[in-house]
Amino acid sequence: MSQSRQRLVAAFTVRHRSGTTIDGHVETGGGVVVLYGPSGCGKTTVLRALAGLDRPATGRIAFDGEPWFDAAQGIDLPPQARDVGMLGQELALFPWLDVAGNVGYALRRLPAAERAKRVTEALRRFDLDSLARRMPATLSGGQQQRVALARALVRRPRLLLLDEPLSALDAPLRARLRPGLRRWLVETGLPVVLVTHDHTEALALGDAIIVMEEGRVLQTGSVAEVFSRPADARVARIVGTESILCGEVIAVEAGLATVDVAGVRLTAVAPPDGSGLVHVCLRAEEVVLLRHADGGLSARNRFPATVLFVVPEGPLVRVGLDAGFELTALVTRAAAEELALLPGERVLAAVKVPAVHLVAR
Amino acid sequence: MDVTAAWLTFRLAAATTLLLAAVGLPLAWWLAAPHGRGAGLRGFVEAVCTLPLVLPPTVAGFFLLVATAPQSIVGRLWAGLTGGTLPFTFSGILLAAVLMNLPYAIGPFTAAFATLDRRLVEASWCLGESRAATILRVVLPACWPGIVTGLVMTFAHVVGEFGVVLMVGGNIPGITRTLSVALYDDVQALDHASAARTATVLVAVALVALVTVQRLARRPVARGSGR
Numbered sequence: 001m002s003q004s005r006q007r008l009v010a011a012f013t014v015r016h017r018s019g020t021t022i023d024g025h026v027e028t029g030g031g032v033v034v035l036y037g038p039s040g041c042g043k044t045t046v047l048r049a050l051a052g053l054d055r056p057a058t059g060r061i062a063f064d065g066e067p068w069f070d071a072a073q074g075i076d077l078p079p080q081a082r083d084v085g086m087l088g089q090e091l092a093l094f095p096w097l098d099v100a101g102n103v104g105y106a107l108r109r110l111p112a113a114e115r116a117k118r119v120t121e122a123l124r125r126f127d128l129d130s131l132a133r134r135m136p137a138t139l140s141g142g143q144q145q146r147v148a149l150a151r152a153l154v155r156r157p158r159l160l161l162l163d164e165p166l167s168a169l170d171a172p173l174r175a176r177l178r179p180g181l182r183r184w185l186v187e188t189g190l191p192v193v194l195v196t197h198d199h200t201e202a203l204a205l206g207d208a209i210i211v212m213e214e215g216r217v218l219q220t221g222s223v224a225e226v227f228s229r230p231a232d233a234r235v236a237r238i239v240g241t242e243s244i245l246c247g248e249v250i251a252v253e254a255g256l257a258t259v260d261v262a263g264v265r266l267t268a269v270a271p272p273d274g275s276g277l278v279h280v281c282l283r284a285e286e287v288v289l290l291r292h293a294d295g296g297l298s299a300r301n302r303f304p305a306t307v308l309f310v311v312p313e314g315p316l317v318r319v320g321l322d323a324g325f326e327l328t329a330l331v332t333r334a335a336a337e338e339l340a341l342l343p344g345e346r347v348l349a350a351v352k353v354p355a356v357h358l359v360a361r
Numbered sequence: 362m363d364v365t366a367a368w369l370t371f372r373l374a375a376a377t378t379l380l381l382a383a384v385g386l387p388l389a390w391w392l393a394a395p396h397g398r399g400a401g402l403r404g405f406v407e408a409v410c411t412l413p414l415v416l417p418p419t420v421a422g423f424f425l426l427v428a429t430a431p432q433s434i435v436g437r438l439w440a441g442l443t444g445g446t447l448p449f450t451f452s453g454i455l456l457a458a459v460l461m462n463l464p465y466a467i468g469p470f471t472a473a474f475a476t477l478d479r480r481l482v483e484a485s486w487c488l489g490e491s492r493a494a495t496i497l498r499v500v501l502p503a504c505w506p507g508i509v510t511g512l513v514m515t516f517a518h519v520v521g522e523f524g525v526v527l528m529v530g531g532n533i534p535g536i537t538r539t540l541s542v543a544l545y546d547d548v549q550a551l552d553h554a555s556a557a558r559t560a561t562v563l564v565a566v567a568l569v570a571l572v573t574v575q576r577l578a579r580r581p582v583a584r585g586s587g588r
Contacts, residue, residue, distance in 0.1 A: 051487055078486065080486055080487075080490065084487060088483070096503070151488065
């Protein structure tokens with residue numbers, strides 16, 4: 001199975017009864033593609049259209065060059081003929097079948113011996129051996145999810161579709177299952193399209209990312225690229241760059257731009273398309289806080305700020321700052337205590353030049 | 362007790378239940394469809410199906426009698442198809458029983474289909490199962506308590522059907538005289554011993570049906586537990 005033979009090419013529009021339209025643009029030849037965006041932006045609709053559960057109004061979906069949907073030619077293969085593994089947000093295990101019954105559901109046509117062998121293999125692979133005779137309702141969320149994955153993969157689909165695979169689980173479990181899920185997805189060797197609104201999930205599970213908002217695709221690229229270099233302010237807001245500021249490029253010299261943000265001068269890598277008004281994107285993780293000016297710091301951008309709020313977030317602390325513009329920093333608890341960060345305190349904020357991302361307006 | 366009437370009643374109830382399964386299940390599936398076109402039409406059809414619940418059987422029986430008269434459209438159609446007539450025949454009371462018992466079948470069927478988790482159906486499709494196989498492997502296992510409830514309620518109610526049978530079928534031994542009509546005859550003839558036996562049988566059938574239905578209702582059908 002070479003990568004080029006498993007290529008999904010989809011460009012279509014789904015029209016909802018309410019009149020809203022949702023554009024789907026998905027292209028992948030392997031790896032995990034994350035459809036990312038706020039709740040209600042149409043990600044699930046795109047996934048359902050790929051599975052054949054929702055019918056687009058226009059466009060084309062092809063896999064391995066074989067058309068699954070083609071509005072112009074009137075082709076619309078039903079889900080049964082597309083050979084996809086689909087995991088809905090609700091896992092939809094059959095409650096009247098035990099774990100082995102669920103996993104073997106799609107193998108009805110195989111001879112009994114072959115079916116039993118495939119089910120046993122799948123159960124072992126997902127650490128479900130000891131649960132084979134248990135009913136879904138008696139399983140934990142994580143176990144149910146493994147059953148759903150095993151059930152979808154046991155018939156060896158050509159494409160795997162997952163809708164918010166971890167959203168039904170509580171936060172600690174989500175964090176624990178993420179690495180395992182990523183490993184399983186990679187091991188399948190299948191192209192995976194995964195829907196999520198959680199940016200940690202997108203970062204942890206995805207290779208490529210498609211950012212959507214209100215039914216439109218805003219940006220497509222590798223996860224690292226999209227998160228660190230959002231194409232515009234909307235993408236920046238969606239992917240979670242914490243501070244998006246309005247600024248103006250007042251000078252460009254040797255590839256570095258000087259940007260004025262509410263009276264504060266910041267240095268950044270100059271955008272290719274020149275000067276003028278820009279959005280300045282600063283990720284909270286990239287903002288360093290200091291009590292006093294420290295000669296040993298490499299960060300070029302330093303500016304005084306007043307602490308507005310301090311909110312603990314697990315091992316980290318989210319610090320709201322006023323530097324003439326509003327800014328968020330994410331620091332460790334220890335750092336926050338060391339710096340005695342309290343609302344009203346004056347601190348020095350520092351950001352490295354490459355961490356200041358300019359998006360032309 | 363009138364054994365001929367008992368056998369006739371059983372045949373009528375069984376035939377009605379079978380016909381309502383054949384007609385009622387697809388109709389209920391359509392009525393329970395979650396969204397889409399024809400919501401207004403669905404509401405109207407559902408109301409018509411429920412009508413026998415509130416209509417006095419004599420009223421329904423009168424309209425049926427008129428509607429199936431040999432000169433009527435239905436009567437002529439039936440004559441063309443079979444050469445026979447509907448009023449005062451077994452076919453006539455069967456048709457009447459099917460129509461009068463629509464709500465007892467459609468109600469539980471529709472309720473069962475409406476609570477069916479459609480995601481289970483979609484999951485089955487995505488696992489490669491055809492629509493027909495999905496009905497057998499997902500819809501029936503998920504909905505069977507409601508389906509059996511509808512069938513049992515229909516059977517029990519047909520056994521006790523009186524007014525509409527008398528109006529459409531009259532009182533012809535072996536053809537249209539059911540147990541409840543025979544009971545009425547016994548009372549008219551002051552044969553209270555026979556009436557008591559017939560009445561006891563009817564009560565027993567009704568009780569068995571209700572106990573069955575209650576047991577089904579209490580059965581914890583795990584629905585959509587797999588999140």
